[in-house]
Amino acid sequence: MAWFANHYECYRCSEHWIDEWSCMCDDECPSCGARHATPIESEDLTFQVVADAGAFVVLRSPDSAEHRPDYEEVGRFASETLAKQFVARFERL
Structure with missing residues (x-):
């Protein structure tokens, strides 16, 4: 299965974070809780x-x-x- 390091930028508070997962999926901002943030970049790991x-x-x-x-x-x-x-x-x- 593919493994990715997904890079995000929150559309609400501009927080940047990286989350690893088996797909390039949306995530929740760890700072403000905004949902459905889409990766701005993904590294194939x-x-x-x-x-x-x-x-x-x-x-x-x-x-x-x-x-x-x-x-x-x-x-x-x-x-x-x-x-x-x-x-x-x-x-x-």
């Missing part, structure tokens, strides 16, 4: 590439993720470039 003991590990949020990403390892590579190429190919499927 479905895949993460992290360094681990001399390798680069690709993590993916699985289809079962709902309230947290629950990242699972889907590949381990000798270089960050190879790991990112793997993610690019996987995203095109």
Whole structure:
């Protein structure tokens, strides 16, 4: 399942906040409580590439993720470039 960091700006009080969720959904302002704020930007965090003991590990949020990403390892590579190429190919499927 996709995982996103949604960036919001409140239409009532101009508060800025970020909330992570499994979709690009509306949210409630944590400052004034205004409802149905739509993300002004969303970062796709479905895949993460992290360094681990001399390798680069690709993590993916699985289809079962709902309230947290629950990242699972889907590949381990000798270089960050190879790991990112793997993610690019996987995203095109």
